[in-house]
Amino acid sequence: MSDEEPRQKSMAMVVMSGDMDKLFGAFIIATGAAAMGMEVTMFFTFWGLRAIKKNVSTGKTLFGRMLGVMYGGDIMKANPSMFSFGGMGRWMFGKMMGNHNVSKLSELRDLAIDLGVNMYGCQMSMDVMEIPQEAFIDGVKDPVGVGFFIMKAQDAEIQLFI
Amino acid sequence: MSEENKIDLELDLKGLLCPLPMVKVSQNIGKVEVGGIIRAVATDPGAMADIPAWAKSTGNEVLQAEKVDGQFVFLVKRVK
Numbered sequence: 001m002s003d004e005e006p007r008q009k010s011m012a013m014v015v016m017s018g019d020m021d022k023l024f025g026a027f028i029i030a031t032g033a034a035a036m037g038m039e040v041t042m043f044f045t046f047w048g049l050r051a052i053k054k055n056v057s058t059g060k061t062l063f064g065r066m067l068g069v070m071y072g073g074d075i076m077k078a079n080p081s082m083f084s085f086g087g088m089g090r091w092m093f094g095k096m097m098g099n100h101n102v103s104k105l106s107e108l109r110d111l112a113i114d115l116g117v118n119m120y121g122c123q124m125s126m127d128v129m130e131i132p133q134e135a136f137i138d139g140v141k142d143p144v145g146v147g148f149f150i151m152k153a154q155d156a157e158i159q160l161f162i
Numbered sequence: 163m164s165e166e167n168k169i170d171l172e173l174d175l176k177g178l179l180c181p182l183p184m185v186k187v188s189q190n191i192g193k194v195e196v197g198g199i200i201r202a203v204a205t206d207p208g209a210m211a212d213i214p215a216w217a218k219s220t221g222n223e224v225l226q227a228e229k230v231d232g233q234f235v236f237l238v239k240r241v242k
Contacts (some may be wrong), residue, residue: 032181032212035188036219101177111185 010039012153013160015070018047019081019133020090020105026051026162027108033158034115042112043144045122048162050130051075051109052119052140075105084092113139120144167237170194175204176233183209183211184216191222193241199225202236209234 011033015026026042034040038106044052055074083089097104103111113119121136123143133143153159175183183204194200202213210227213236217224226237230237 030182034183035181036216037188084228100179102179115185115189146208 008037008039010041010152011043011158011160012149012156013043013162014149015042015044015048015051015162016046017162018050018078018134019094020078021080022049023075023078023105024108027105027112029160030112032117034112034117034161038158040112040117041149041156042117042119043122043149044119045125046129047071048053049121049125049129051132052076052121052136053137054137055090056135058135059130061130067129067154075109081102120148140142167199169201169237170198171200173200173202175202175206175209177205178204180208180212184212187213187221187236187238188216191238193238196240196242198240200236200238200240202238204234204236205232206236207235213238
């Protein structure tokens, strides 16, 4: 068998940011890589966890519930890293992107899942931030830790930290 | 010569921005047989770089990438 398929190339990405602009970057790169035939792993940690969360309230302890209120909602609550102005920036960028026909963040994320991008929550930050697996959208795989990410990253052609 | 290429699937990618033109080509390439040709029309100038890059990475072939009346017209052949 001479025309054996070469090993599938892969990309491993940490998504720590919850900023709108950085999430756009993360999901555009992930969908692009998946379209180009790569196996893609996205490892969501800390502020990035909201990007894969449903719009449900979370938190068990007082602090956890406070966090769930202050950093609640879902990916559409993501604010730009500059010119946030308490939500004004999100509205303005949302308008501008809509005017230029850019997909919504949630649409890009759902497209990534359709394209087979593998998404994982970081178990440790889920514990700290009191966000259970049930709070995540369908398609997010069971939580993993840094060992799993390193295993994926050391085999990957592309590693990114966003 | 290019007139001889039989089009198996037409894709309207007008108005779509990065990464969607490339993603749509990738999602539709399986709909034609090996050797089949997709004709895609995009308005995003970035597609002129992205669709050939996609073809190179996935082992497919871009027979034509041309700007015609402000639109970008691609003939993409499924190689495998």
